[in-house]
Amino acid sequence: xxxxxxxxxxxxxxxxxxxxxxxxxxxxxxxxxxxxxxxxxxxxxxxxxxxxxxxxxxxxxxxxxxxxxxxxxxxxxxxxxxxxxxxxxxxxxxxxxxxxxxxxxxxxxxxxxxxxxxxxxxxxxxxxxxxxxx
Amino acid sequence: xxxxxxxxxxxxxxxxxxxxxxxxxxxxxxxxxxxxxxxxxxxxxxxxxxxxxxxxxxxxxxxxxxxxxxxxxxxxxxxxxxxxxxxxxxxxxxxxxxxxxxxxxxxxxxxxxxxxxxxxxxxxxxxxxxxxxxxxxxxxxxxxxxxxxxxxxxxxxxxxxxxxxxxxxxxxxxxxxxxxxxxxxxxxxxxxxxxxxxxxxxxxxxxxxxxxxxxxxxxxxxxxxxxxxxxxxxxxxxxxxxxxxxxxxxxxxxxxxxxxxxxxxxxxxxxxxxxxxxxxxxxxxxxxxxxxxxxxxxxxxxxxxxxxxxxxxxxxxxxxxxxxxxxxxxxxxxxxxxxxxxxxxxxxxxxxxxxxxxxxxxxxxxxxxxxxxxxxxxxxxxxxxxxxxxxxxxxxxxxxxxxxxxxxxxxxxxxxxxxxxxxxxxxxxxxxxxxxxxxxxxxxxxxxxxxxxxxxxxxxxxxxxxxxxxxxxxxxxxxxxxxxxxxxxxxxxxxxxxxxxxxxxxxxxxxxxxxxxxxxxxxxxxxxxxxxxxxxxxxxxxxxxxxxxxxxxxxxxxxxxxxxxxxxxxxxxxxxxxxxxxxxxxxxxxxxxxxxxxxxxxxxxxxxxxxxxxxxxxxxxxxxxxxxxxxxxxxxxxxxxxxxxxxxxxxx
Numbered sequence: 001x002x003x004x005x006x007x008x009x010x011x012x013x014x015x016x017x018x019x020x021x022x023x024x025x026x027x028x029x030x031x032x033x034x035x036x037x038x039x040x041x042x043x044x045x046x047x048x049x050x051x052x053x054x055x056x057x058x059x060x061x062x063x064x065x066x067x068x069x070x071x072x073x074x075x076x077x078x079x080x081x082x083x084x085x086x087x088x089x090x091x092x093x094x095x096x097x098x099x100x101x102x103x104x105x106x107x108x109x110x111x112x113x114x115x116x117x118x119x120x121x122x123x124x125x126x127x128x129x130x131x132x133x134x
Numbered sequence: 135x136x137x138x139x140x141x142x143x144x145x146x147x148x149x150x151x152x153x154x155x156x157x158x159x160x161x162x163x164x165x166x167x168x169x170x171x172x173x174x175x176x177x178x179x180x181x182x183x184x185x186x187x188x189x190x191x192x193x194x195x196x197x198x199x200x201x202x203x204x205x206x207x208x209x210x211x212x213x214x215x216x217x218x219x220x221x222x223x224x225x226x227x228x229x230x231x232x233x234x235x236x237x238x239x240x241x242x243x244x245x246x247x248x249x250x251x252x253x254x255x256x257x258x259x260x261x262x263x264x265x266x267x268x269x270x271x272x273x274x275x276x277x278x279x280x281x282x283x284x285x286x287x288x289x290x291x292x293x294x295x296x297x298x299x300x301x302x303x304x305x306x307x308x309x310x311x312x313x314x315x316x317x318x319x320x321x322x323x324x325x326x327x328x329x330x331x332x333x334x335x336x337x338x339x340x341x342x343x344x345x346x347x348x349x350x351x352x353x354x355x356x357x358x359x360x361x362x363x364x365x366x367x368x369x370x371x372x373x374x375x376x377x378x379x380x381x382x383x384x385x386x387x388x389x390x391x392x393x394x395x396x397x398x399x400x401x402x403x404x405x406x407x408x409x410x411x412x413x414x415x416x417x418x419x420x421x422x423x424x425x426x427x428x429x430x431x432x433x434x435x436x437x438x439x440x441x442x443x444x445x446x447x448x449x450x451x452x453x454x455x456x457x458x459x460x461x462x463x464x465x466x467x468x469x470x471x472x473x474x475x476x477x478x479x480x481x482x483x484x485x486x487x488x489x490x491x492x493x494x495x496x497x498x499x500x501x502x503x504x505x506x507x508x509x510x511x512x513x514x515x516x517x518x519x520x521x522x523x524x525x526x527x528x529x530x531x532x533x534x535x536x537x538x539x540x541x542x543x544x545x546x547x548x549x550x551x552x553x554x555x556x557x558x559x560x561x562x563x564x565x566x567x568x569x570x571x572x573x574x575x576x577x578x579x580x581x582x583x584x585x586x587x588x589x590x591x592x593x594x595x596x597x598x599x600x601x602x603x604x605x606x607x608x609x610x611x612x613x614x615x616x617x618x619x620x621x622x623x624x625x626x627x628x629x630x631x632x633x634x635x636x637x638x639x640x641x642x643x644x645x646x647x648x649x650x651x652x653x654x655x656x657x658x659x660x661x662x663x664x665x666x667x668x669x670x671x672x673x674x675x676x677x678x679x680x681x682x683x684x685x686x687x688x689x690x691x692x693x694x695x696x697x698x699x700x701x702x703x704x705x706x707x708x709x710x711x712x713x714x715x716x717x718x719x720x721x722x723x724x725x726x727x728x729x730x731x732x733x734x735x736x737x738x739x740x741x742x743x744x745x746x747x748x749x750x751x752x753x754x755x756x757x758x759x760x761x762x763x764x765x766x767x768x769x770x771x772x773x774x775x776x777x778x779x780x781x782x783x784x785x786x
Contacts, residue, residue, distance in 0.1 A: 006494045009527045010501060017523040021506075021516035038518065052659040052738060052747050074657050075737030075747040078709075079717040089520075122687050122711045128741045129680040129689060 019089060025066035031092040039068060039098060040087040048082050050075075061086065061098075072100040136194045137202045140187050140281030147183040148271040150176045155264035162257030162329070170257045174245050177264060180271075181238040188235050191280060192222050200291050203284040204228060210293040210714070212685025220303040221294045226428055226443070227280035229307060234270040236315045241267060244319060252340050258326035259319075266318050269450050277443040293685065293714045302362040310355025310382060314420040316348025317389060321417035324410050328461035333406055333468050338396045343774055345396070345413075349389045350770040356382055357642075357763040368720040368735045370655065370751045372759065373646075375524040380503045381423030384496050388416040391492040394485050394542075401547065402482060407462070407469040408489075414458045419496075421451045431507065477549035484542040491531050491538070498527045533585055536643060539636050540593035543629075544600060561599050566592035583651040590640045590647075597633050623772065631773025638766030641758050648755025655751040657737070662744055669752040671697045671732055673705075678743035687711045688721070691736045691746050695725065707736040707748070730754045 019036045027039055041061035048059045057072040059082075070088055080086055080103060088100035154176025161169030191204075195218045200206040208221045208228070223232040241263040248256050274280060320341040327337040359379065360372035373379060392412040399405050425431070429444025462469070475482055502519050509517040544558040569591035573584045601622075608618035623630045658666045660675035667673075676692040689709045696702035708721040724733040730752050737747035 002490055002494065006497070006527075009530070010498060013502075013523040013526045014505070014519055017519050017526065018517050019520055021518065050738065052740070052745060055657055055659065055747070075749070078720055081717065084716070122713065125689065125711065125741065126680045126682065126687060129678055129743050 023063045023066075024061050024068040025063055027068055027092065027098070028066040033092050033094050036089070036091055037098075038087055038089050039070070039100075040085070041068070043080070043082050043084055043086050045082045048076075057103075061088065069097040070100050071097050072103055074103075077103050135201075136190055136199055137281045137283040140190050140202075141275075141279065143183050143187055143190075144271060144274050144281065147180045147187075148268060148275055150179045150183070151264050151268035151271055154180065155261050155268055158257045158261035158264060162261060162326075170260065173257070173260050173264065174249070177238070177241045177245055177260065180264070180267060181242045184231070184235045184238045184271075187281075188222070188231055191228065191231060192219060195219065195221055198291070200289075201284055201287045203282040204280050206284050206288055206291040208291070208294050210291040210685065213291075213294050214299075214684055216301075217294055217299050217303070220298065223307050224294055224298045224303065227274070227278045229311075230270060230274050230278055231280050232307065233311050233315060234267060234274060236311055237263070237267050237270060237318060240315055240319055244322075248340065252323075252336070254330055254332055255323060255326040255337060255340070258329045259322045262322035262325045263318060266322075269446075273443065273446055277446050293712065296686070296710060296712050296715060296719045297366060300362060300366050302358055302366070306355060306358040306362055309351050309358055313348050313350070313352025313355050314382075314385070314423075316344060316351055317385065317413070317416050317420055319344040319348070320392075320413045324413045325458070325461065328410065328458075328465050331465060331468060333410070333465055335399060335403070338399055338409065342396070345389070345393055346770060346773055349386070349393055350767070352382065352386050352389060353766060354763065356386060357759070357766075361760060364756065365722055365724065368722040370653075370733055370735070370749070370753065372649075372756065375499075375502070375521045377503050378427050380499050381426045384423065384499050384503075385416050385419040387492050387496040387499070388412055388419060391489045391496075392416055395489050398482055398485050404474070404482065410462065410469070412489075414454075414462075418451060418454055418458075421447060421454065425451060426503065479545070479550045479555070481542060481545045481547045481550075484538055484545055488535060488538045488542060491534050495528055495531045495535075498531070499524065502527075529582060532643075533582075533589060536586065536589040536593060536640075539639070540589070540596040543633065543636070544596050558596065558599065562592050562595035565595040578651075580651045583647050586643060586647040590643055593636065593640055597637060600633070601630075624775070627772050627775045631769050631771070631775070634769025634772055635766050636769075638762045638764075638769055641762030641765055643762075645755045645758030645760075645762060648758065649753055652754035653751060653756075655749060657747070657749045659738075659745055659747040666748075666750065668750050669730075671695055671750075671752060673734065673748070673750055675746055675748070678739055678746060683710075685712065689718075689736075689739065691739065691748070693734060693748070695732055695734075703732075705732070705734045707734045709736055709739075726757050728757055731756050 017036075019038050021038045021040065024039065024041045027037060039061055041063045044060040044062045044067060047067075048057075050057050052075075055073050055075065057074060057076055059070055060067045061070055062068075070090075072088070072090075087104045088098065089102040089104070090098055090100040093099050154173040157169045157176065158173035161167065161171075161173060191202075193199075194202045194205045195209055196215070198205070198209070198211060204225070204227050208225050209218055213221065221228070223229045241260070244259060244263060248259065252259070320337075323337040323341045323344075327333050356379075359382070363374070364370075364372040392409065395405050395409055395412060399409050425444060425447035429447065431444055475486075477483070502523050506516055506518040509515055540562060541559075546554040566588050570584060570588040573587055578584050578587070604622050604626075605615070605618050608622060609615065613621065654669050656666065656668045660666060660673075662675055662677055665672050665674040672695070674694045674696075676694055678689060678691050680687060680689050682688075687710070689711070690706050691708065693705045693707070694702050695705055703725050705723040705725065707723040709718040710721055711718045720735055720737075722733065722735050724731050733751040733753055735749040735751075737749055739746040
């Protein structure tokens with residue numbers, strides 16, 4: 001009896017909380033509104049808009065073949081940026097965009113050697129912040 | 135130099151472990167004591183070599199020896215002293231060294247403690263311990279070599295993963311691995327019992343302390359992992375049903391089941407087969423967890439083929455399971471049940487149900503964790519089940535376990551009479567019902583929260599009833615209260631240690647329930663001088679400042695938090711920019727409290743420091759989880775204390 005109950009609970013749990021992994025082209029070809037997806041792709045260059053006052057974050061995720069417009073409410077997480085991989089969880093809306101409830105930026109396990117450009121931008125940050133807050 | 139010396143030494147240790155394992159096994163089979171003795175020397179040698187290798191690696195980190203690839207990959211000249219030490223086990227290869235070192239330490243303790251006390255089982259225990267150790271030394275030699283020379287020697291290393299620059303990194307892996315490796319000892323005894331055919335209760339009583347110790351360290355590792363997740367990762371939670379967490383949680387569940395089911399065997403001679411199976415399962419799950427988290431298989435079944443370490447772990451896991459199953463089949467006759475279940479209303483059946491629920495939870499976690507792999511392998515679609523799945527299925531199971539925690543320790547063995555039930559449970563049930571009414575009256579809406587808190591009160595009442603009754607009995611003999619209570623705890627330390635551990639779990643349960651039911655959060659952008667309000671707190675943004683640390687640049691926001699009473703607190707969440715990282719790492723700030731934590735994360739900010747986006751959370755009762763961990767620690771210490779029971783004294 002307990003085994004049957006467990007099987008039922010697991011079955012119900014899976015059907016209710018299954019999240020499908022899709023690429024932008026898979027989603028683009030057959031989007032189902034309301035279904036939970038996990039969409040993985042690259043944040044397209046030039047597509048990222050972040051409006052701090054309204055917490056509105058919009059960008060396009062692409063897999064090279066298709067691209068999907070994504071909207072999210074909340075600040076961009078660490079590790080998130082244009083030209084980088086990201087996985088978003090959410091659903092497709094009838095209005096024709098993907099509403100993301102979670103953004104999981106991809107953390108690359110490989111550590112890059114310090115970049116000169118990276119260093120320069122950090123130096124610049126030091127300068128603007130010191131000037132700005134004092 | 136260090137790379138060659140280290141690699142050579144590990145190869146010698148591997149040879150010694152293989153020899154020791156074989157010698158102990160042959161010694162056990164033929165009864166030649168000289169062979170077992172030489173296996174002991176091998177165990178000592180392995181311990182000495184692995185210890186030296188660990189020290190050698192630590193030395194390489196401290197002296198910035200970038201000619202060792204592992205050192206160059208996981209540290210740089212800016213890494214502070216303390217984190218250069220923890221970096222020793224900060225990545226895959228080093229973590230295996232730590233693992234092997236602990237295993238060799240345990241093997242040595244087994245030699246010292248059980249050389250004479252468990253004479254029949256001992257050679258086989260040693261053979262299994264050294265065999266497992268040989269496997270880990272093989273992993274350190276072939277798929278995950280820690281001592282590998284890097285040429286040309288770089289001027290600076292790549293640096294440690296910034297997320298690992300935290301004080302929790304010394305305690306969390308150490309505790310977790312002590313737990314993981316600790317289960318090797320009862321497993322070795324179980325295999326020894328099967329090989330020698332002494333499948334009675336000796337192996338269980340001998341390993342009682344080992345099991346409790348391993349279980350305790352695993353619990354501690356899980357709790358510290360939750361704490362690390364809470365205060366470093368900055369997503370505001372402590373548990374995410376992440377595969378890495380699940381990997382450690384599964385052996386904890388089966389280990390907990392084992393801890394309880396051995397009591398039935400000790401008392402009623404039942405469940406011999408079951409207990410052997412449980413300890414084999416627990417050990418296998420520690421291997422499976424390592425396989426899961428270290429092979430990259432979780433990301434995708436296809437990632438699995440890239441590294442060979444996964445193949446090693448999976449093969450060894452297969453070997454362990456095959457050997458264990460063959461042995462179980464071989465001893466099937468001897469494993470037949472001796473005692474029988476007399477009544478459904480008895481302590482045995484409460485413990486059995488506890489085991490069933492724990493295994494159901496294990497299966498759920500297992501299924502949910504490997505589900506993406508199954509669906510990808512079978513249907514070609516990647517489907518995952520997230521936290522909602524685990525919560526939905528496990529919460530009823532955990533509520534059931536809470537209930538049994540109240541019933542199990544007090545209900546009578548064999549067959550509980552109506553009188554026994556009344557005596558033990560009348561008051562706790564009354565208190566529980568009253569508590570449920572109070573929770574509803576004060577406006578607890580969530581049904582799960584009401585149930586969980588009510589059960590907590592019920593279990594706490596059963597413990598109180600038992601303690602009060604036993605203390606009264608001692609008071610009647612003329613003892614004073616402190617003496618009576620102290621004497622009781624020390625004399626029946628195993629029982630009351632268990633109660634204290636239960637109490638710790640209850641406190642953890644309160645923390646989990648409260649934080650799930652009542653935590654609130656908001657995300658907003660503030661200009662300098664502006665405030666936002668949440669749950670009675672006002673948070674004002676006072677400004678941003680940048681500072682240069684030894685290996686990163688830190689942008690710190692200053693926020694004043696006031697809640698109407700008491701002096702306002704200043705919170706300083708930050709973002710840390712590491713040159714080797716493309717993105718900043720969030721640094722959370724918080725004020726912990728018994729009732730609630732104020733938890734502040736700095737999101738995005740304007741480059742001139744004029745505005746900042748923050749996530750503000752008021753997390754309820756989270757501190758109870760950590761307090762529960764402390765109670766659990768004290769309870770375990772009490773349970774492990776030497777038994778003070780006088781010979782022939784009546785057992786309660």
